[in-house]
Amino acid sequence: MCLAVPGKVLERQDMLATIEVGGVTRKVSLMLLPETQVGDFVLIHAGFAVQRIDEEEAEKTLALFKELEQYAANE
Amino acid sequence: MLQMNNEEIRKAADFFTHEIAKLAGDKSFRLMEVCGTHTVAIFKAGIRQLLPENVQLVSGPGCPVCVTPNEYLDTAIAFSRKSDVMIATFGDMLKVPGSSSTLAAEKAQGADIRIVYSSLEGLELAKRYPDKKVIFLAVGFETTAPTAAAAILMAEAEKVANFYVLSSHKLVPPALRALLSSGDSKVHGFLLPGHVSAMIGLTPYEFLSKEYNTPAVVAGFEPLDILQSVYMLLRQLDCGVAKVENQYRRIVPKEGNPAACEVLSTVYQAADAQWRGIGHLKNSGLVMREKYQKFDALLNIPVTVEETKEAKGCQCGSVLRGLMLPTSCPLFGKTCKPEHPVGSCMVSIEGTCAAWYKYGAGRWQV
Numbered sequence: 001m002c003l004a005v006p007g008k009v010l011e012r013q014d015m016l017a018t019i020e021v022g023g024v025t026r027k028v029s030l031m032l033l034p035e036t037q038v039g040d041f042v043l044i045h046a047g048f049a050v051q052r053i054d055e056e057e058a059e060k061t062l063a064l065f066k067e068l069e070q071y072a073a074n075e
Numbered sequence: 076m077l078q079m080n081n082e083e084i085r086k087a088a089d090f091f092t093h094e095i096a097k098l099a100g101d102k103s104f105r106l107m108e109v110c111g112t113h114t115v116a117i118f119k120a121g122i123r124q125l126l127p128e129n130v131q132l133v134s135g136p137g138c139p140v141c142v143t144p145n146e147y148l149d150t151a152i153a154f155s156r157k158s159d160v161m162i163a164t165f166g167d168m169l170k171v172p173g174s175s176s177t178l179a180a181e182k183a184q185g186a187d188i189r190i191v192y193s194s195l196e197g198l199e200l201a202k203r204y205p206d207k208k209v210i211f212l213a214v215g216f217e218t219t220a221p222t223a224a225a226a227i228l229m230a231e232a233e234k235v236a237n238f239y240v241l242s243s244h245k246l247v248p249p250a251l252r253a254l255l256s257s258g259d260s261k262v263h264g265f266l267l268p269g270h271v272s273a274m275i276g277l278t279p280y281e282f283l284s285k286e287y288n289t290p291a292v293v294a295g296f297e298p299l300d301i302l303q304s305v306y307m308l309l310r311q312l313d314c315g316v317a318k319v320e321n322q323y324r325r326i327v328p329k330e331g332n333p334a335a336c337e338v339l340s341t342v343y344q345a346a347d348a349q350w351r352g353i354g355h356l357k358n359s360g361l362v363m364r365e366k367y368q369k370f371d372a373l374l375n376i377p378v379t380v381e382e383t384k385e386a387k388g389c390q391c392g393s394v395l396r397g398l399m400l401p402t403s404c405p406l407f408g409k410t411c412k413p414e415h416p417v418g419s420c421m422v423s424i425e426g427t428c429a430a431w432y433k434y435g436a437g438r439w440q441v
Contacts, residue, residue: 002110002111002112002137002139002215002216002218002219002268002269002270002271003112003270004218004270004273029193029195029225031225031228031229031338032221032222032225032332032334032335032338033332033334033335034334035334043270043273043326045218045219045222045270046165046192046193046194046219046222047192047193047194047195047196047222048193048195048221048222048225050218050221050270050273050274050332050335051273051274051326051327051328051332053325053326054324054325054326054328055325057324057325058077058325060324061077061295061300061324061325062077062078062079065077065079065083065084065087065299065303066079066083066087068086068087068090068091069083069086069087071090
């Protein structure tokens with residue numbers, strides 16, 4: 001039930017945002033994430049944006065996982 | 076979300092599984108994935124099969140549908156039978172058995188029950204059908220509870236007088252405290268729920284390490300997130316330390332989402348709550364503050380609820396506490412299947428029993 005999906009904020013009108021999720025756009029409430037800006041990637045749960053996705057941290061995680069390839073190769 | 080090809084994923088998974096086996100050595104560890112979404116992700120990715128046999132993952136009480144008590148379902152069903160009531164609910168609740176019926180059965184009998192994907196859709200229904208009392212069934216943990224609180228604040232601002240909420244929200248940290256304080260959990264470490272943590276942050280879990288010396292890691296939902304989190308837990312156990320670590324930094328800041336917590340605490344306050352199969356837990360649920368009690372269905376719409384009865388033989392309580400695998404329940408796969416569930420853990424797609432039934436082919440014998 002705590003499933004959430006990532007999406008990109010395309011537009012903002014007051015406390016409502018148009019968000020693109022997997023090529024589909026939908027309206028999402030910003031009541032729980034009022035500082036959201038156009039261009040942000042956010043996590044969406046049950047019709048609400050609930051958290052901003054930290055792209056820098058996502059890149060770090062990705063880089064770490066990709067770096068493990070060389071350790072696996074050396075086993 | 077993390078763009079990697081299959082070969083890169085396989086190699087990273089190889090690294091983690093190799094390191095996990097090395098850290099575990101010949102010692103046995105029981106780690107609990109608290110969240111139902113993790114349970115499903117673990118099965119889908121075949122993570123149990125990747126781990127050595129002495130590193131056991133057990134599922135915890137983190138499926139909101141599974142821990143919703145019968146009494147709540149019986150009340151929702153009783154409300155649905157009233158001609159002036161419309162029920163707005165997440166689809167997960169439809170097939171959950173009450174004492175003698177389900178919402179799905181009531182819907183088939185003509186009850187006005189609408190499936191919604193958001194509390195705001197419930198509010199929209201109330202505006203569209205002013206002659207109906209629209210009751211939104213609010214279940215879920217700290218991820219979902221603020222969305223119900225937000226709908227109540229909107230109903231208050233827009234003066235929607237026919238919108239009501241039947242709350243059965245639950246809080247994760249008190250459930251973990253109850254598991255550990257009971258003394259029979261035998262859990263060495265916790266994989267903490269990523270999206271609950273995105274709301275509440277890390278501080279509410281500090282007691283796990285400080286009071287119970289139990290390591291915990293906030294985990295993401297990709298297979299590599301989960302493997303890395305298991306590795307992080309074993310590293311803590313190997314070093315003899317216990318702290319709350321955050322593997323899911325791309326989503327979970329240390330402070331969580333203060334705006335969502337503010338919305339939640341404006342409308343709700345903590346109260347004791349009943350958990351199916353676990354019992355009565357102190358300050359583990361939420362009730363509306365006095366100012367918002369006009370939206371509480373229970374306090375404003377008279378209803379007669381049948382006497383609650385529990386399903387005979389159902390072992391959901393032991394499964395939810397990680398004390399028993401679903402396959403040890405005498406009903407599992409026999410009288411209790413997803414198409415005819417006896418207990419709630421077989422109903423929800425996030426239920427431990429449903430996940431074992433769906434993904435455990437060849438791993439259990441009926």
